[in-house]
Amino acid sequence: MTQRFDSLGAAVDVLLARIPGPIVLGLPLGIGKPNPFVNALYRRIKADPTRRLAIVTALSLEKPSGKSELEQAFLAPLVERVFRDYPDFDYVKDLRGPGLPPNIEVREFFMKTGDYLHNTAAQQHYISTNYTFAARDLVGQGINVVAQAVAERWQDGVQQFSLSSNPDLTAELVERCAAAGRPLLKIAVINRQMPFMEGEAVVAPDFFDAVVDCPEGTHTLFAPPNGKISTTDYAIGLHASSLVQDGGTLQIGIGSLGDAIAQALILRDQQGETYRQMLATLCPDGLGNRELGRFAEGLYGCSEMFVNGLLQLMQAGIVRRRVFDDLATQLAVNEGKLDPATLPGGVCMTGGFFLGPGSFYQALRDLTPEQRAQIDMTRIDAINRLDAHGGAAMDLKRAQRRKAAFMNTTMKVTLLGAAASDALEDGRVVSGVGGQYNFVAMAHALPDARSILMLRATKETADGPVSNIVYRYGHCTIPRHLRDVVITEYGVAELRGCSDAEIVKRLLAITDSRFQDELIKEAKQHGKLEDDWQLPERYRHNTPQELDAKLHPFTEQGLLPGFPFGTDLTPDELKIVAALRRLKKATQNPVELVKLAMKAFWEGKEAPPAYLERLGLDEAQGFKAMFIRKLFAGNL
Structure with missing residues (x-):
C-alpha cells in the first residue's frame, strides 16, 4: 500500500527505517530528480557517519555561477530571474568544494559537459555505459531506492501520476529489480511545475511505495536559456537539414546546434528558394545530392531527448508524421494503403527525457489534450534499441523509423x-x-x-x-x-x-x-x-x-537570427554577453589582448553606467579594475 507524506522529513524517516544498511539511491538524469528530497536525505546521512549513501545518477544540474568576478556579477540577477527557487544539490556543492563526506559517494554515467575535467572524485567515480545499459548497471550497483519528481493530475476523480520528463529508466529499473528478486523502495515527490506527459510516462499511484506531497517539493525546473546560434552552427545546421528526407524520422540534440538544424528545416519548408540559395553558397560540389523540398508528408520525431527544437518543428507543422503501435496498420500506412489522417491515435513524437528553456516547459504545460496525445514519453530501451522487446516490437520500430536521420554532435573525428x-x-x-x-x-x-x-x-x-x-x-x-x-x-x-x-x-x-x-x-x-x-x-x-562572407547577406536579412526561438536575456544583457565573450577570447591570446587594450585606451570609450554597475565596474579603483573597465568598453 502506498504511503502518503506531507513532509520531506517524514519520508526520510521511513526510508532510513526501511533500509537499515547502506542506501544506494538511483535518481533520474536531468530535471526528474526530486532535489529537496535528495538534499534532506543527504543532510541526514552526512550528519550520521554510521550510515552510508551512494547516489547513482546522471546529469546533476546546478545554477550557473560564473568563473570570473565579471561573470559572477553579470550572472547573479539573471540566475535569480530565470532559475528563481530552483534548489541546487548539496552533494554537487560538496563535490565541487570541500569534498563529499567519507560515508557518501556519487557515481554518474553522464556529467554536465566539461564541468568535471579537473575533479578527481567525479572522474574516478564515473561509470562509462551506453544509455540503454544504464538500468542494468544501476541494478548491478546494488540500487535499493529510486526517487523521482512526478507530475500529478486528477481525472474523473482519479489521481494519476506522470513520470513527466523521465520515463526513460524508472520502469525498467523496477522490472529488473523484481526479476532479480531485489527489494526496491520507490519514492515519488510531486512537483507541480512538471508538465503532465502522456504515453508510457503515465503510471498509477500505487506504482510508488511512497508519495511525498509538500510545498517544498514544487519548485522551478532547471531551465538553461537558449544559446546563441553562431554562423558556424548555422552552416552545420543548413548542411544537416539538407539530408533529412520528407516522410522520414528525425533525432536532434539540445543547444545552439540543435536549434540551428530546426531553424534550417523551417526555412527549407517555408522559404524554399531562399533556403536553396543559402545552401548553394556552402556547397562547392553543388546541390545534386541534397534534399531540398518541402515536408509534404512531415517527419516523425524519435529522440532519446525531446528538445525545444523538436517542439518548434511540431508547432511549425514539420514534425507531424504519425506512427501507430500496430504493425499491420503501420505497414499499410507506409505502403499508402491507409490514409493516416483517417486513423485514430498515433503519435508524431517519441522521447525518453526532456530538458530545455523555461518557455519550452511552459509550452508543454499549455498543450491541449489533443496536442499532448501526439507525444509519447517512454522508456529509453524502447527508443534506443530495436531489439529491446522481442521480434514483433523490432519489426514495428523498423516500420515506424523509416528514412531516419539520427543527428549527434562529436568533439573530434x-x-x-x-x-x-x-x-x-x-x-x-x-x-x-x-x-x-x-x-x-x-x-x-x-x-x-x-x-x-x-x-x-x-x-x-x-x-x-x-x-x-x-x-x-x-x-x-x-x-x-x-x-x-x-x-x-x-x-x-x-x-x-x-x-x-x-x-x-x-x-x-x-x-x-x-x-x-x-x-x-x-x-x-x-x-x-x-x-x-x-x-x-x-x-x-x-x-x-569565407564562411562569414557567404552567410552574412542572409544574416542581414534576418533569416539566420541568433535566437530564432527566443531568449531569456534582455537586449542589454545580450550586448554585455557578447562583449564578455570577446574579452574572454582575447585573454587567451596575449598579443590580441594587448592590441585590444591599446585600442580601448586610444579611443577612450566608456560603457553605459548601467552596464558598469551590473558588472561591479562603476566604482573601479586601481590599475587592474580600470584596465578591465576599458577593455570591456572597447569590446562593446
Whole structure:
C-alpha cells in the first residue's frame, strides 16, 4: 500500500527505517530528480557517519555561477530571474568544494559537459555505459531506492501520476529489480511545475511505495536559456537539414546546434528558394545530392531527448508524421494503403527525457489534450534499441523509423573516421556516451537510416585554434567501422562503405584550410594517401572569414537570427554577453589582448553606467579594475 507524506522529513524517516544498511539511491538524469528530497536525505546521512549513501545518477544540474568576478556579477540577477527557487544539490556543492563526506559517494554515467575535467572524485567515480545499459548497471550497483519528481493530475476523480520528463529508466529499473528478486523502495515527490506527459510516462499511484506531497517539493525546473546560434552552427545546421528526407524520422540534440538544424528545416519548408540559395553558397560540389523540398508528408520525431527544437518543428507543422503501435496498420500506412489522417491515435513524437528553456516547459504545460496525445514519453530501451522487446516490437520500430536521420554532435573525428564524443584522449571524461553509440548502431541496422555526426571544424584554445579533425586520437566513442556521415561548417563527408584513402580525402574536404596541409602530409607519411595526390582547389577556402562572407547577406536579412526561438536575456544583457565573450577570447591570446587594450585606451570609450554597475565596474579603483573597465568598453 502506498504511503502518503506531507513532509520531506517524514519520508526520510521511513526510508532510513526501511533500509537499515547502506542506501544506494538511483535518481533520474536531468530535471526528474526530486532535489529537496535528495538534499534532506543527504543532510541526514552526512550528519550520521554510521550510515552510508551512494547516489547513482546522471546529469546533476546546478545554477550557473560564473568563473570570473565579471561573470559572477553579470550572472547573479539573471540566475535569480530565470532559475528563481530552483534548489541546487548539496552533494554537487560538496563535490565541487570541500569534498563529499567519507560515508557518501556519487557515481554518474553522464556529467554536465566539461564541468568535471579537473575533479578527481567525479572522474574516478564515473561509470562509462551506453544509455540503454544504464538500468542494468544501476541494478548491478546494488540500487535499493529510486526517487523521482512526478507530475500529478486528477481525472474523473482519479489521481494519476506522470513520470513527466523521465520515463526513460524508472520502469525498467523496477522490472529488473523484481526479476532479480531485489527489494526496491520507490519514492515519488510531486512537483507541480512538471508538465503532465502522456504515453508510457503515465503510471498509477500505487506504482510508488511512497508519495511525498509538500510545498517544498514544487519548485522551478532547471531551465538553461537558449544559446546563441553562431554562423558556424548555422552552416552545420543548413548542411544537416539538407539530408533529412520528407516522410522520414528525425533525432536532434539540445543547444545552439540543435536549434540551428530546426531553424534550417523551417526555412527549407517555408522559404524554399531562399533556403536553396543559402545552401548553394556552402556547397562547392553543388546541390545534386541534397534534399531540398518541402515536408509534404512531415517527419516523425524519435529522440532519446525531446528538445525545444523538436517542439518548434511540431508547432511549425514539420514534425507531424504519425506512427501507430500496430504493425499491420503501420505497414499499410507506409505502403499508402491507409490514409493516416483517417486513423485514430498515433503519435508524431517519441522521447525518453526532456530538458530545455523555461518557455519550452511552459509550452508543454499549455498543450491541449489533443496536442499532448501526439507525444509519447517512454522508456529509453524502447527508443534506443530495436531489439529491446522481442521480434514483433523490432519489426514495428523498423516500420515506424523509416528514412531516419539520427543527428549527434562529436568533439573530434580522425581522418580514418573514428569519433570521440565523451572524453579526452588522456581519459578524462567531458560528458558521457549517453545514447550516441545506440543511435549510430541503429542507423546501420535500419535499411534506409543514416548516422550523422556533426562537429565544428576547429576549437579555440589558449594557444590559438586547433583542428577538430585530426589524424589520430587516443580515445574514441564511435569506432571507425561505424563511420557514416560527418558534417562540419564546410560541408558533408559521406563515409559509409568507402576505402580508407577515400575517407581521408572526403574529410580533408571539410577540414579548416589552415590545417589541411599538415594532415595531408601525415596521411601520406602513413601510406593512407597517394604521394602525388592534391586537394582540389575548391576545398582550399575553408576559413571562418569565407564562411562569414557567404552567410552574412542572409544574416542581414534576418533569416539566420541568433535566437530564432527566443531568449531569456534582455537586449542589454545580450550586448554585455557578447562583449564578455570577446574579452574572454582575447585573454587567451596575449598579443590580441594587448592590441585590444591599446585600442580601448586610444579611443577612450566608456560603457553605459548601467552596464558598469551590473558588472561591479562603476566604482573601479586601481590599475587592474580600470584596465578591465576599458577593455570591456572597447569590446562593446
